[in-house]
Amino acid sequence: MADATNEELIGQWKNQPAPLLPLLHAFHDRDGYLSDDALRAVSDGLKTPLADLYGTVTFYHHFSRTPGGLDAPRVCTGNICCMRGGNEILETLKAQGKAAAEMPCSGRCDEPVPVLTGHTTLAGTSADNLKPTPSPLPAPYPGVNEECLFSNIRKEGHNTLEGYQANGGFSALTKTLSSATPEGVIETITASKLAGRGGAGFPTGIKWNAVAECDRHPKSIVCNADEGEPGCFKDRTLMDYDPYALIEGMIIAGFATGAPRGFIYLRYEYPETNALLERCLAEVLEAGLLGNNIQDSGFTFHLYVRRGAGAYICGEEGSLLNSLEGKHPFPRNKPPFPVTHGFEDKPTAVNNVETLCAVPHIINRGADWYQSLGLGEHAGTKLISLSGDIKRPGNYEIPIGLPLKTLLYDWAGGPLEGRSVQAVTMAGLSGGFLGHQILDDLTLDDPCIRSHGSFLGAGGIMVFDDTRDMVKAAHDAMAFFAHESCGKCFPCRIGTQRLTERLNSESDNLSHEAWTEEVNDIGEAMKATSACGLGMAAPNVTDSLQKYFPDQVEASTNN
Amino acid sequence: MINDPNSAIAADLSITIDGQSTTFSEGETIYEISKRLQRDIPTLCYDDRLDAFGGCRLCVVEVEGIRNPVASCTTKASDGMVVKTAPPKIEKMRKTLLEMVASENRQVDVDPLRGLASQELSTLVNKYGARSGRFAGAKSGTTNLQDANPFILRDYEQCISCYRCVRVCAEQEGDYAITVANRGFDTQITTEFNNDLRDSDCTFCGQCVQTCPTGALADKKALRSEELPEEIKKTRTVCPYCAVGCSIDLMTKGDKIVGAQPAMEGPANKGALCIKGQFTYDFIQHEDRLKKPLIKQADGSFKEVEWDEALKAAAKGFADARAKYGRHSIYGIASGRAPHEAAYSMQKFIRAGFGTHHIDNCSRA
Amino acid sequence: MSNPLKDMDKPDTIFAIGTNMTECHPVAATGLKKALTKGAKLVVADPRKTRLAELAHLHLPIRVGSDVALLLAMAHVIVREGLTDQEFIADRCAEYEAFENHLKEFTPDWASGICEVPAADIEQAALWYGKAKLGAIYYTLGITEHICGVDNVQSLCNLALLTGNLGKEGTGINPMRGQNNIQGAGDCGAVPANYPGFQPVVNPEFHKKFKEAYQQPDLDPGNPMTKVTALNLCGQEENGIHAMIIDGENTLVTDPDKNHCEKALKALDHLVVIDIFLTETAQMADVVLPASAWGETDGVQANTERRVQRLRAAVPSHGESKPDWWIISGIAKELGIPGFEFESAKDVFNELCSLSPIYKGLNWDNIGDGNYQWPVPEEGHPGTPILHQDEFKDGKPGLFKIIGYRDPAEVIDDDYPVWLTTGRRLQAYHTRTQTGRASGIDYLLAEETLEIHPDDLGDWDIADGSTVKMASRRGEIELKVEATTRSPRGTVFTSFSFAKTNVNILTGSGYDPVTQTAELKVCPVRIKPV
Structure with missing residues (x-):
């Protein structure tokens, strides 16, 4: 569509569902940035107020308002990439005269450092060896139990329709449409104890049931593929290597809840995934597994990919829905919850990629099987994205309840030679740090992790070895939250800024006592009063820093 | 409402706030009910004409059985809820939040001429003793002094990102002239492409100014009288322009009219005004005003005279016409702009004075 | 208005015709905008693409003066599609059958030829309004300032009666009155045909009542005379008008056919003008009496929803200016007219209440918060926010009126080939005697322009921003042009x-035969570069 006119682009998208983001992307792709003229045309075409549109566009990190912005290299300066030379790459590229800019963690912590240029992910360890690189596959299963999500993922050709079907793909859908009832599907999912794998851990069956019971139409299934949490890259792997499982899971979710449409809200930083999903959807539609009257079952389901534009907060479901609807992506006030008032105010199941990908497996092999995959009382499996100072970073599918030690040392090879693990993060960054003091007894399940004041979340674990400055790590983490704070609520908007300033030892001249009091007062207010999880979780960083590394804090505040 | 179907149900819903039990109707928020019970819950992002936003988080309250405090403005009451609006823990966090807010602004105390709600921040900061100077750090917002419009000062250095301005423009005015650009601490209230207000969809109704709780958006015209020493006095009246009949408070310092503010209780406007009601009051004390009666001289010029002479001259013309042409030669035109008393007197003047119905007003124009 | 302002966000379907509400009644328009965000459908019929038209789901840019044709065709569709409220018609209306018969020939195709909008759009507008659960009509001077103003209003009434969209919250026929107290002027009897409270002068009962109350034994039992007639009779030997008193109106600028008006005022033996400025009209007076302005005087005004509200003085009167009632009373007393011993605005208002049945329950003290909308027939009555709730105001059934389309008084021809329509702008009030003296307004609106469609400018070989001569059969003016698609092709606009x-040097081609309202909205003109 390089030569498409404004009118053609608007005509193409105007009557599509959730048209704003794809239309903006169409202009962004055509022109290489979003010009005033483009915004005027979109405002006019979608009858959305121009000022609103302008504000919304400026909210997103990756919508460029200057010519050439789309193709400017954007270098990941997330926590892990900073440890792997992200800043140096950025400086080198700038020195080479490129309009390079930083970007927050872009989900390649297993193979740093990614540099996004146009719609291509380059990766390399220095500015000289950047090259287009597909995302890494999970390593062969190192465990003793059975995998679920990754059971087929390493098979050659599994991310083609043919390959997927050869491995039994779409049999769950066929089975569902031919012999199951929506109630039956929900019963199975409920019995499996599958719970939200994006981090909130809400039981999937109960969520679907709430949507199914609502009598307001049309309902929607929204897949939260806005994997923005630093240190998390598991959904990327699922979508890159098992995309049809997601599609199949969503169609089944639609059947179970009575939703005739679904959206995959994909983070901007996965351009290759975006292209792949678009291709897969076209194939599945062509094969009659999607669209009107699927396999003559009378069930109709339409599925759309919508690409985000760079905003961590859009992983929060209220923000995501606002973003999808073309509104300013502030979180929504809850209640009401999306199950009753979601996309376009209609009942909506918002599920994570990992959750939805588990669905076909559960349908095929049964609720008891899935439940039994966990250790002890824990049901099922969880994907963990492991990164940082560890020999074999990558995605691992663990039985829930696995000792952290097993994952770190047996599966991932432990820290680099001669080093020891000083701390790990939980839930990417949102769970803050867990210090070496407690790691030996930790099991990877929420009851255990929560007893230490943290949570498993989406399953991102970054490892920091004994050479790392934990105050600096905390600063970088807080700087990320400050950068991503949407600005809706006071405690988060001001708090993340003030905490970042206080973690920057160079610019802070408070006494240790005053520092502690200020940081803890801010943290307390943020945790208790923030409007969404971002602001509530950010103080985990400062809390855990003080808890496990009081000496480093004191050293940094006394200089 | 004669037949309110909810009234029966409403009696059954009850909530306990600070130990006081009360009934409420479905859909009411904790904040609304608390306000009814005269609980003074602090807030900076609330304007009861707008959808509750839940941004400032000052209105959080403790609800029994819920771990975290909830924003009372966005939380609907449910039956049997037990709420504490000001336990010490919450009050401490409110103080912290206010100290945080105070730390991002250059100025907390602003002239009340800036706008109707302009004292909200300083009032709360005083109430909570939040002038501590804690949390020093970067300031947010960039003041736009380039915008030369004569009505609205855009002093965003005092902005606390409550978005009342943006929301009032969208929800109340339906103009969508201003927006929230960027995000987080870099948030900036602006128009599309950072243009001047004149080049946006702004209609200069001034609603953003009047709802701003810090005076970041301020009434430039009123601020011209900032230096006058007298106290501001407000007089409730009704706008003199179109027939919507918006209630308005005229602000005076001594005998000088210094500004206008909308009356939130105005039955016809509920706090809304347009550019005319908000900003065009200064014709009243304009130098062109007639000060004395005038009588036209033979050469066509006017001569200032005393009232007595003027009334006699006015009356004589009518007496003469009646004598010469009869009472049907006289006609009166009343004003659709003057008050009832003018129109009533005029028609009575014609009907009682001359016994005719030679009376009309300007509605045929 | 039949319904209160606070109802404006309640309709599910809004039909706005001849109203530039976002500019002329901006605060009222916010109600409609809120209805839109709640999902209401908006149909706007207006020759110009006003802001309201931009917000509409359907804009009918009808040719100026073709409203009756549009409304007949809409009624035709509503009847044809069975969208009438038969219960409402049976219970509350009369003469439906004749009206139904009358409508048969007025198809959307027929109207399309007159209104110059697609028949399908007329059809759509009718379907939406006809299917509305709560359909509300809003109009302003775009309906009334025509030679067929009364026909227009009655056509709108027909639509509301057909669909039962009356007497309920969120419905109604809602004219937006123009001036702050134009409603009040009528309420107070400052109209030829009615005593205060709309008590007709021709009714013997009221004649007797006022003859006594005003101690005027010679009070005419009839013979109301409108301003338009009066201006025509100025200076005339036989039955002429020779002395006039004008309060607070810049007649010379606001009235149509300025030259005629100027001639009329000049022909008077005696002209008294009461005003706050030496307006163009005041300059023609023999005696000019300085009135206290708004903000300097206590008083009462009634808004477009019949709400009676208090005005309060905030500052002393400027110079030696005095309240209008004081001035008029002063002249009356000089003339020995009884009953002008008022000492305050309160005295005047309370006398009005005592003589007006619709104000009977009101007095100076109980209107302080503006809680009453008349009629308030007795003290303690809550007022009447919605008219015609169970029966029509006059207690009679709603009559369907048989109305036919008429061309405007003047239509375009070879000599005057362009339609001119006139109106108002947001930042200016009427002749700017007030807003023009407010500081800062010039920043937004410094001069008037003539709005012309860019394609017309091209065809007529006129440059955007240049000055043109615009002439009608009555005169000629010069002004600057502005290219804008707000104007449809072939129609130009200015305020x-x-x-x-x-x-208004150009306007004044004709008057409504019933109300004598001038056809200010239609005036064929020709436009030439200077």
Whole structure:
């Protein structure tokens, strides 16, 4: 569509569902940035107020308002990439005269450092060896139990329709449409104890049931593929290597809840995934597994990919829905919850990629099987994205309840030679740090992790070895939250800024006592009063820093 | 409402706030009910004409059985809820939040001429003793002094990102002239492409100014009288322009009219005004005003005279016409702009004075 | 208005015709905008693409003066599609059958030829309004300032009666009155045909009542005379008008056919003008009496929803200016007219209440918070926010009126080939005697322009921003042009706010035979570059 006119682009998208983001992307792709003229045309075409549109566009990190912005290299300066030379790459590229800019963690912590240029992910360890690189596959299963999500993922050709079907793909859908009832599907999912794998851990069956019971139409299934949490890259792997499982899971979710449409809200930083999903959807539609009257079952389901534009907060479901609807992506006030008032105010199941990908497996092999995959009382499996100072970073599918030690040392090879693990993060960054003091007894399940004041979340674990400055790590983490704070609520908007300033030892001249009091007062207010999880979780960083590394804090505040 | 179907149900819903039990109707928020019970819950992002936003988080309250405090403005009451609006823990966090807010602004105390709600921040900061100077750090917002419009000062250095301005423009005015650009601490209230207000969809109704709780958006015209020493006095009246009949408070310092503010209780406007009601009051004390009666001289010029002479001259013309042409030669035109008393007197003047119905007003124009 | 302002966000379907509400009644328009965000459908019929039209789901840019044709065709569709409220018609209306018969020939195709909008759009507008659960009509001077103003209003009434969209919250026929107290002027009896409270002068009962109350044994039992007639009779030997008193109106600029008006005022033996400024009209007076302005005087005004509200003085009167009632009473007393011993605005208002049945329950003290909308027939009555709730105001059934389409008084021809329509702008009030003296307004609106469609400018070989001569059968003015698609092709627009470009030199082609309202909205003109 390089030569498409404004009118053609608007005509193409105007009557599509959730048209704003794809239309903006169409202009962004055509022109290489979003010009005033483009915004005027979109405002006019979608009858959305121009000022609103302008504000919304400026909210997103990756919508460029200057010519050439789309193709400017954007270098990941997330926590892990900073440890792997992200800043140096950025400086080198700038020195080479490129309009390079930083970007927050872009989900390649297993193979740093990614540099996004146009719609291509380059990766390399220095500015000289950047090259287009597909995302890494999970390593062969190192465990003793059975995998679920990754059971087929390493098979050659599994991310083609043919390959997927050869491995039994779409049999769950066929089975569902031919012999199951929506109630039956929900019963199975409920019995499996599958719970939200994006981090909130809400039981999937109960969520679907709430949507199914609502009598307001049309309902929607929204897949939260806005994997923005630093240190998390598991959904990327699922979508890159098992995309049809997601599609199949969503169609089944639609059947179970009575939703005739679904959206995959994909983070901007996965351009290759975006292209792949678009291709897969076209194939599945062509094969009659999607669209009107699927396999003559009378069930109709339409599925759309919508690409985000760079905003961590859009992983929060209220923000995501606002973003999808073309509104300013502030979180929504809850209640009401999306199950009753979601996309376009209609009942909506918002599920994570990992959750939805588990669905076909559960349908095929049964609720008891899935439940039994966990250790002890824990049901099922969880994907963990492991990164940082560890020999074999990558995605691992663990039985829930696995000792952290097993994952770190047996599966991932432990820290680099001669080093020891000083701390790990939980839930990417949102769970803050867990210090070496407690790691030996930790099991990877929420009851255990929560007893230490943290949570498993989406399953991102970054490892920091004994050479790392934990105050600096905390600063970088807080700087990320400050950068991503949407600005809706006071405690988060001001708090993340003030905490970042206080973690920057160079610019802070408070006494240790005053520092502690200020940081803890801010943290307390943020945790208790923030409007969404971002602001509530950010103080985990400062809390855990003080808890496990009081000496480093004191050293940094006394200089 | 004669037949309110909810009234029966409403009696059954009850909530306990600070130990006081009360009934409420479905859909009411904790904040609304608390306000009814005269609980003074602090807030900076609330304007009861707008959808509750839940941004400032000052209105959080403790609800029994819920771990975290909830924003009372966005939380609907449910039956049997037990709420504490000001336990010490919450009050401490409110103080912290206010100290945080105070730390991002250059100025907390602003002239009340800036706008109707302009004292909200300083009032709360005083109430909570939040002038501590804690949390020093970067300031947010960039003041736009380039915008030369004569009505609205855009002093965003005092902005606390409550978005009342943006929301009032969208929800109340339906103009969508201003927006929230960027995000987080870099948030900036602006128009599309950072243009001047004149080049946006702004209609200069001034609603953003009047709802701003810090005076970041301020009434430039009123601020011209900032230096006058007298106290501001407000007089409730009704706008003199179109027939919507918006209630308005005229602000005076001594005998000088210094500004206008909308009356939130105005039955016809509920706090809304347009550019005319908000900003065009200064014709009243304009130098062109007639000060004395005038009588036209033979050469066509006017001569200032005393009232007595003027009334006699006015009356004589009518007496003469009646004598010469009869009472049907006289006609009166009343004003659709003057008050009832003018129109009533005029028609009575014609009907009682001359016994005719030679009376009309300007509605045929 | 039949319904209160607070109802404006309640309809599910809004039909706005001849109202530039976002500019002329901006605060009222916010109600409609809120209805839109709640999902209401908006149909706007207006020759110009006003802001309201931009917000509409359907804009009918009808040719100026073709409203009756549009409304007949809409009624035709509503009847044809069975969208009438038969219960409402049976219970509350009369003469439906004749009306139904009358409608048969007025198809959307027929109207399309007159209104110059697609028949399908007329059909759609009718379907939406006809299917509305709560359909509300809003109109302003775009309906009334025509030779067929009364026909227009009655056509709108027909639509509301057909669909039962009356007497309920969120419905109604809602004219937006123009001036702050134009409603009040009528309420107070400052109209030829009615005593205060709309008590007709021809009714013997009321004649007797006022003969006594005003101690005027010679009170005419009839013979109301409108201003338009009066201006025509100025200076005339036989039955002429020779002395006039004008309060607070810049007749010379606001009234149509300025030259005629100027001639009329000049022909008077005696002209008294009460005003706050030495307006163009005041300059023609023999005696000019300075009135206290708004903000300097206590008083009462009634808004477009019949709400009676208090005005309060905030500052002393400027110079030696005095309240209008004081001035008029002063002249009356000089003339020995009884009953003008008022000492305050309160005295005047309370006398009005005592003589007006619709104000009977009101007095100076109980209207302080503006809680009453008349009629308030007795003290303690809550007022009447919605008219015609169970029966019509006059207690009679709603009559369907048989109305036919008429061309405007003047139509375009070879000599005057362009339609001119006039109106108002947001930042100016009427002739700018007030807003023009408010500081800062010039920043937004410094001069008047003539709005012309860019394609017309091209065809007529006129440059955007250049000055043109615009002439009608009555006169000629010069003004600057502005290219804008707000104007449809073949129709130009300007406001009457600037005395320098007084468009009312051109207007005045005709008057409604019933109300004598001038056809200010239609005037064929020709436009030539200077």
